């Protein structure tokens with residue numbers, strides 16, 4: 001049976017307010033429920049040192065720190081909507097003593113970057129906060145800023161395959177504020193709609209919390225072709 005995605009509305013101020021409130025304990029929450037997916041994101045990203053990498057919605061910078069460690073000779077850029085989360089990310093990565101990164105506030109709906117700029121775009125647990133009507137818009141922005149043959153690695157809260165995963169759907173429905181609006185989503189069809197080629201989809205569960213990690217590629221125009229019926 002197809003599961004319905006719960007409705008959400010996007011408001012910049014609401015996101016900023018919610019994450020200002022949870023920033024202080026976000027790392028603990030992520031350790032219990034999202035760290036397994038974050039490790040899978042790093043694995044599927046297959047980073048080659050020297051690449052240009054963008055992370056959208058860096059949060060408190062846990063994943064960004066791992067990206068920087070693996071790409072010391074490349075260029076690394078991070079954006080984040082919530083100043084409360086971003087200041088924690090800045091503090092965390094400044095301890096690495098690297099200078100090959102820029103970290104600024106920014107909105108995934110309108111990324112301030114040229115077309116075809118990045119080899120890799122990483123986005124962890126953000127799309128599951130947005131209205132389903134906006135998935136295509138935001139994924140098109142990801143597509144636009146990636147170079148041809150560039151990779152997108154993204155994770156979201158998922159519906160899950162086990163009975164106990166359903167608990168989180170119930171929480172998201174009954175108490176949306178507890179999860180700052182996060183709810184199970186399925187984005188594969190949206191990725192394909194905007195032109196990505198979906199290469200790998202992995203379902204995970206950590207302490208019953210269900211997630212999906214996806215690697216997709218922006219096809220190289222030289223080699224892609226359209227089949228017309």
Ligand SMILES: C[S@@+](CC[C@H](N)C(=O)[O-])C[C@H]1O[C@@H](n2cnc3c(N)ncnc32)[C@H](O)[C@@H]1O
Nearest residue numbers: 019057058059080081082085107108124125126
């Ligand atoms: C669940 S947290 C994940 C943080 C981080 N990616 C991680 O995995 O630890 C979601 C993050 O997305 C950010 N966010 C939400 N909407 C955004 C948008 N439109 N543009 C950029 N960041 C956004 C929030 O401020 C928050 O920091």
